[in-house]
Amino acid sequence: MTPLVSVIMAAYNAEKHISASIESVINQTYANFELLVINDGSSDRTQSIVEQFCKRDSRIKLINNDKNLFVIKSRNIGIENAKGKYLAILDADDLALPNRLEKQVEFLENNPNVFLIGSSAHIIDENNTICNNFIALTDYHELKRNILKNNLFYHSSILFRNEKVFYREKMIYSEDYDLILRLFSEGKKIVNLPDILISYRQTNHSLSKTKNRLVQWLFINKAREFYKERLSIGKDSYDAFNPQSFINIEDIHCPINKKDLLYAMKICFYRKDANQLKFLVKKYRKYYPISLDYLLYSLSSLNKNTFNLICKIYSKL
Known part of the structure; x- marks a missing residue:
């Protein structure tokens, strides 16, 4: 059966949290998905951990990059290989709440004019403790008015229609924001659900902290x-x-x-x-x-x- 949703997870040296991230996808209330894990030339146990999950669940597919190509290229490889009608992004240290895919798929199925949907989020630390909550702006017109001030979408929360829209690989450190702005400029309708559907992990060693x-x-x-x-x-x-x-x-x-x-x-x-x-x-x-x-x-x-x-x-x- 062709999966309706392709979850794309780029992973580089993610052994510490990737098991929990994969488990959060396996435990979804919505079952018709494939999980594409793109191992981006990791030097730790990331590959062997994902291989064990692949043996356990046939919906999980591992793609190994020969070398570290970085997250933008890895996500694009995921998009190239995705079979689903919808694409969901989840980073290898973040968590999807159990009803994430069910809620987002239901919304897009009932709203064919919407191209992409995000959500609110828990902000968690290394120990999964909730430190804060991000309450997403939900109105399309308000999002469009304010999108130049900040990126108003947590990228691990987005699910969008698979029309082979790729990330632009020269937009290092802002590929997610660039994607959102491109969709707005193309007239695509993109919104957030008010529901908290992911846990975004914020650590002292995360990419956003170290770059x-x-x-x-x-x-x-x-x-x-x-x-x-x-x-x-x-x-x-x-x-x-x-x-x-x-x-x-x-x-x-x-x-x-x-x-x-x-x-x-x-x-x-x-x-x-x-x-x-x-x-x-x-x-x-x-x-x-x-x-x-x-x-x-x-x-x-x-x-x-x-x-x-x-x-x-x-x-x-």
């Missing part, structure tokens, strides 16, 4: 720029985008677009990082002529009182 926050913000802002371009002219400049300029922003020899560099300088005030601002001012001077923007940022980086004042202003915005 360079400045680099993450640069990619998030680029996703917003692309969204505005699509609304304005019907397409964006993704094909010409070089993500290495963001990844290597702390390399003086790696050039970066002037607009993006100025944005990175502004982010230094949110991060209260005067040393990084000094470096970015130096980088600006290497590639671009002196301008008013340069003089303002240069003065701020050299004057501690001015820097602290601007940081205080930005913290209240």
Whole structure:
């Protein structure tokens, strides 16, 4: 029987939590699914753990990447191999509550005009203790009005129609937000259910905690720029985008677009990082002529009182 839902789980060195994540899928009240686990070149016991589950439940399929291709490519491999009418995302350290698939499938089956559905979420720690709750915004028009302020969807909660919509692989650290913004700009109706249907694990060692926050913000802002371009002219400049300029922003020899560099300088005030601002001012001077923007940022980086004042202003915005 062809599964109605394909659950896609990208996993890299996930031995600590992946068993609980897989169990949360097996224990769903909705049974007509396949679980595709994409083992992204893990060096720990992830592969052997998933193999044991595959022996136990034929609905679980393991796809092994020969090397670490990162989460975006792994999710796209999952989408390529998915047989279901619907695709559900669940990260290898998060948990699906028992009625997640049943609730979301029922909603999409009864609302053919909706393309994607998310949900509210528990925020849990390493020990599965609930630390907080994310109460999702549910109204489509309100979501669309506010989507440029924040990503209003917890990605492990989304379930959407399998129309072979893929993640854009250059949108590192913001591929989930970029996907949501692309769907909005294409006129797709996407909403959240108010129900708490997943537990999102937030730890000190999670990707969102360990990656360079400045680099993450640069990619998030680029996703917003692309969204505005699509609304304005019907397409964006993704094909010409070089993500290495963001990844290597702390390399003086790696050039970066002037607009993006100025944005990175502004982010230094949110991060209260005067040393990084000094470096970015130096980088600006290497590639671009002196301008008013340069003089303002240069003065701020050299004057501690001015820097602290601007940081205080930005913290209240």
